[in-house]
Amino acid sequence: MSVKRIISTRKETGEKVLRATTERSLGVNMSDVWEISYIQGSASEERSQGGYFATQKPEALLKRIILASSNPGDIVADFFCGSGTTGAVAEKLGRRWIMADLSKFAIQVTRKRLLDIHHSKDLLSEKKKKYGKPARPFEILNIGNYSIGGWKAKEEGFVKFILQLYQAKPLTGFNYIQGEKEKRAVHVGSLSAPVTIDEIKIVIDECKKNNFKTLDVLGLEWGYGVNELAKALAKKQKVDLRLIQIPSYNELSSALVGFDLNLFKIPDEIVEKEISKNIKFLELPYLEIKTKIKGKNIELNIVDFQLPPTPELAEISEKIKDSIDLIDYWAVDWNYQGDTFHNQWQDYRTKKEPRVDKKATHTYSKAGNYQIMVKVIDVFGGDVSKIIKVKIK
Ligand SMILES: C[S@@+](CC[C@H](N)C(=O)[O-])C[C@H]1O[C@@H](n2cnc3c(N)ncnc32)[C@H](O)[C@@H]1O
Numbered sequence: 296m297s298v299k300r301i302i303s304t305r306k307e308t309g310e311k312v313l314r315a316t317t318e319r320s321l322g323v324n325m326s327d328v329w330e331i332s333y334i335q336g337s338a339s340e341e342r343s344q345g346g347y348f349a350t351q352k353p354e355a356l357l358k359r360i361i362l363a364s365s366n367p368g369d370i371v372a373d374f375f376c377g378s379g380t381t382g383a384v385a386e387k388l389g390r391r392w393i394m395a396d397l398s399k400f401a402i403q404v405t406r407k408r409l410l411d412i413h414h415s416k417d418l419l420s421e422k423k424k425k426y427g428k429p430a431r432p433f434e435i436l437n438i439g440n441y442s443i444g445g446w447k448a449k450e451e452g453f454v455k456f457i458l459q460l461y462q463a464k465p466l467t468g469f470n471y472i473q474g475e476k477e478k479r480a481v482h483v484g485s486l487s488a489p490v491t492i493d494e495i496k497i498v499i500d501e502c503k504k505n506n507f508k509t510l511d512v513l514g515l516e517w518g519y520g521v522n523e524l525a526k527a528l529a530k531k532q533k534v535d536l537r538l539i540q541i542p543s544y545n546e547l548s549s550a551l552v553g554f555d556l557n558l559f560k561i562p563d564e565i566v567e568k569e570i571s572k573n574i575k576f577l578e579l580p581y582l583e584i585k586t587k588i589k590g591k592n593i594e595l596n597i598v599d600f601q602l603p604p605t606p607e608l609a610e611i612s613e614k615i616k617d618s619i620d621l622i623d624y625w626a627v628d629w630n631y632q633g634d635t636f637h638n639q640w641q642d643y644r645t646k647k648e649p650r651v652d653k654k655a656t657h658t659y660s661k662a663g664n665y666q667i668m669v670k671v672i673d674v675f676g677g678d679v680s681k682i683i684k685v686k687i688k
Contacts, residue, residue: 331355343646344415346404348378357384358418365390379405386430387418399676403623406435406672407643410624432637435678449559454483456559457513457541460570471498472507480507483541484514490538491518495525499532509535513576515543522579538579550574578603580679582671591659591687595627595669598653602673611674622651624672629657631668631682659687 334342334353345351357380365371367389373381376394382405385392394405408415409430417426454473458465463474463481471494474481482498484490495512502510512525522538529536547556550573554561581601587594600618602608615621624643628636642651659665667683 329356329359331359341416344383344408344411345378345380346400346407348401348404351378352380354380354384354416354418357381358388361385361388361390376405377401379408383408383412383415384418386412387415387426402435403672403676407624409433410638410641410643429638432635434636449557450486452559453486456561457483459561459563459566460547460574461511461513461539461576462566462570463511469501469505471501472505476511479509479511479537480505481511481513484512484516486515489516489518490514490521492521492524492528495521495536496528499529499534499536502534503532508533511537511539513539513541515541517579522581523583526581539576540579542574542576547574575605577605580671580673580677582669582679582681584669584681584683586683586685588685588687591662593629593657593659593667593685593687595655595667595683596653597622597625597671600671600673602675602677607675617650619650619653621673622671623674623676625651625655626670627655627657628668629659629665631666633666636668636670662687 331353332355334345334351341354342351361371361381361384368391370391370393371381371385372393372395374393374395376382376396378401379394382392382394386409394402396402396405412430413425413427415426417424455465458474458481461474461476461481463476465474466472471482472480473483480498480502484494490512498510498512502508510529517538525536525538542550544556551561551565551569554565580603581599582597583599585596585598587596597619600621602621622644624641626636626638626641629639631637640655640657642655644651663686665685665687667685669681669683670678671680672678
């Protein structure tokens with residue numbers, strides 16, 4: 296029901312009267328052409344919030360669509376989110392949202408836009424210029440990391456298959472060393488459990504006993520903190536260790552179209568021709584954080600961040616003066632409960648401030664044992680998380 300304004304004329308006096316009735320009004324139909332102007336100028340605020348995305352849509356357009364087709368609290372989904380206009384508008388209109396995109400760049404732009412949403416234009420009040428509120432907690436999930444497709448319970452076939460894709464020669468006669476590549480011992484982690492520091496320790500011991508000075512450990516998933524612990528251990532044992540990420544099932548299946556990955560059967564010549572072109576086995580990024588606790592105050596310091604060498608990294612290497620320059624964004628949940636990551640602190644690069652702060656601080660209100668989760672996103676969109684356990688007295 297809408298209020299209709301009617302102007303009528305009083306017969307007796309001839310004067311014009313404005314009346315309001317609550318009778319039903321059908322309003323005016325929307326025409327086929329919506330006159331919403333495109334985002335003007337590359338310097339506009341909305342354009343920069345959208346990361347200069349070529350196909351970015353104006354927020355006013357998404358506002359009209361979302362208001363017309365949903366209610367507050369509903370879930371709005373955009374599976375091709377690009378610069379994240381739908382998510383930002385849904386957030387500001389009190390809707391929940393799901394955004395997806397196959398491009399890491401799109402996810403990065405969308406994430407930044409939501410983190411910076413308090414600086415963006417408010418959509419409901421004409422007077423209030425800025426939205427002024429942070430986005431509600433959200434999580435970024437990577438489907439590729441969690442999907443192992445039809446590989447479940449095929450552990451032995453999996454190891455052989457990964458050795459083949461990695462172009463390592465299978466070895467027998469060892470307990471943990473399963474292959475060899477360019478004189479490096481190779482161990483493939485389990486399909487069903489993250490690689491742990493104990494597992495790496497046993498493989499290093501076997502390498503030492505058998506005169507292998509170099510070792511590659513390949514894994515699909517990694518236990519928390521394994522990277523640093525393993526690097527420290529290998530240094531002590533004088534073994535040159537590389538931790539290598541096995542590409543996800545989805546990455547492999549999209550690179551090997553036409554093959555059923557579940558059969559673990561791909562001709563060697565295809566592996567030689569296609570694998571090196573399309574599939575990358577990359578070293579894990581390395582993140583080192585120092586923790587200082589004084590009373591109820593805690594300070595985290597990023598002391599090192601390393602990315603594996605890739606052609607993309609080589610391209611920008613001249614511009615990298617400090618390893619911190621490789622970080623696009625990092626965030627901290629000071630009391631991580633093991634489920635949703637709450638962005639309680641974050642810093643990210645902007646045009647004005649092209650380097651993130653190395654330091655994050657926090658004051659706890661109560662003593663206790665806390666789990667801190669740190670997430671770092673590199674300039675290429677890759678991410679590393681780390682859990683730090685602390686005792687606050
Ligand atoms: C036209 S843009 C989206 C623009 C966005 N609505 C905005 O306003 O900024 C299309 C997006 O779809 C993504 N995309 C294309 N194919 C996809 C697929 N199969 N799955 C997920 N995302 C895809 C692209 O990476 C691109 O970011």
